[in-house]
Amino acid sequence: MRRRLAALPAALLLLPTVLLAPAAGAGPAGARPFSSEPALVTTSVETPVLYDDDEGGNASGDDPAIWVHPSDRDRSLVLATAKEGGLRVYDLEAAELQSLAATPAPRADGVDGRYNNVDIAYGLQLGGTTADVAVVSDRYNDQLRFFVIDPAGSAAATPLREVTAPEQGFLFSPDRATVDEEHTAYGVAVWQPGDGESYAVVTQEGDTTIATARLVAAADGAVGYTDVEHLEVPGSFPLPDGTTWVPCQEPGAEPQLEGVAVDRRTGTLYATQEDVGLWRIPLPLGTGAPLLLDRVADFGVHDAYDPESGECEPLDPAAPGFGGPNLVADAEGVDVWYGPGKTGYVVVSSQGDDRYAVYATADGNRSLGTFRVAGDGIDDVDGSDGLAVTNRPVGDYREGLLVTHDEPETGPDADPERDATGFSYVDWGAVADALHLRVDTSAGNDPRF
Structure with a gap:
């Protein structure tokens, strides 16, 4: 079922008064924003380099x-997508434990x-046992793929x-010919x-559509999905000067969303629309209006x-933007760090300027600042796409762990003549110290129900 939201009717929370108000941390509306210097944290831990070429198996890191x-x-484990290069599994020291090829979908x-x-x-019932399952979006088959996680971990x-059930339906496409146009499954988050x-x-590549699908397990332990529903978020926006703004895209594309994360305590979806910003959307889809x-x-x-x-070029290079200082397109990865009660932090990668923005999960999602990640013996983290964060102590990360994509990978072990990517591990305690955030790992909110 597809629920379409009109561009921005007055009945929505996205009223013109909201759109014209200063964005989080912004100056006067209509003025080009200038951000203060971001906080700086360092890391010395990164995964082995991935190369997007024939020799490297066309592996391009994206999302952990x-x-x-x-x-x-x-x-505990870190899982990461490598696009045509499949999946990688790492331990808490960033050593590669397993490489899984992007095999044909079981269709x-x-x-x-x-x-x-x-x-x-976490905690799916598979063939009479309880298991944790990695859920992966497969763009070339417009579907989800499922991988059961061995309880022994690393x-x-x-x-x-892989435990993907055969003959799963397409998420956004009516037929295989449409799948081949690649407006297909893109970002993914689990909601329990x-x-x-x-x-x-x-989310859907090249479109403004978000889908939900209910996960189901067969008696043989295979996992599939059903009850697919769709919601379209706005792709055009009124401006104070009376014009309507549609983010520039290549022909045939709309301003897509990629990064998604669910605050499992409240059923709140946070989604990044790459050229627009950060959305908050109630779940189930359609039960409330999206708020930018x-x-x-x-x-x-x-x-x-x-x-x-x-590329898209500005018609007037001197024209002011109406955005805030926290995000520079593309807005990409997003995840939630859980604190006590309903407190915590939403972390978003600002790919356009190599920063990360942090917002409160409470208090109207107020902005709490931005930070960069510098390398200590490795390269700085640049152009981050996906990210993941946990509030649980894992390994040496006693106040939680942030894992983030890095592109291009330019460290001492990277070949500068090849398209290199990787992932870096960041101690959440260092982020909390830099931004003066409260850390309480005694809080509940364990991902297992």
Whole structure:
């Protein structure tokens, strides 16, 4: 079922008065924002380099997820997508434990996959046992893929094993020919509302559509999905000067969303629309209006697509934007760090200026500042796409762990002549110190219900 939201009717929370108000941390509306210097944290831990070429198996890092072991946190895992290169599994020292190829989907018309984003579903009932499952979006097959996680974690010989049920339906496409146009499954997050049901929230490449799908397990332990529903968020926005702004895209595309994360305590979805900003959306879809919490700096700048360069260029380079100082397009990865009660932090990667923005989960999602990640013996983190964060002590990260994508990977072990990516591990305690955030790992909110 598709629920379409009109551009911005007055009945929505996205009223013109909200859109014209200063974005989080912004100065006067209409003025081009200038941000204060971000806080600086460092890391010395990164995964082995991935290369997006034939020799490297066309592996391009994109999005991580952190699996927390139920009893021995030292055996927790980091999972990461590598697009056509499949999946990678790392331990808490960033050593690679397993590489899974993006094999053809188990469909009669299945093709080799392209794994874009990943999240974890905890405590699914599979074939009479309880198991944790990695949920992966497969762009080339417009579906979800599922991988059961060995409870031994990093001590397992093969931590992940695919359990995708055969002949799963397309999430956004009516047929295989449409799938091949690649407006398909993109970002993914797991939503477990606590009633024994589990859902995946999925965004669509090149479109403004978000889907939810209920996860189901077969008696043989395979995992599939059903009850797919859709919601479209706005793709055009009124501006104070009376014009309507549509973010510039390549022909045939709309301003897409990618990063999604669910605050499992409240059923609140946080979603990044790359050229627009950060949304807050109630779940289930359609039970409340989406609210645009923060906007990228160039929000409202009218661009034109240049077919020769393949880029969007401003019609007036001096035109002011109506966004805030926290995000520079693309707004990409997003996740939630849990504090006591309903407190905590929403973390968003600002890919356009190599920063991360932090917002409160309470207090109207107020902005709490931004930070950068510098390398200590490794390269700085640049152009981050996906990220994942946990509030649980894992390994040496006693106040939680942030894992973030890094592109380009330019460290001493990277070949500068190849398209290199990787992932960096950041001690959340260092982020908390830099931004004066409260850390309380005694809080509940364990991902297992």
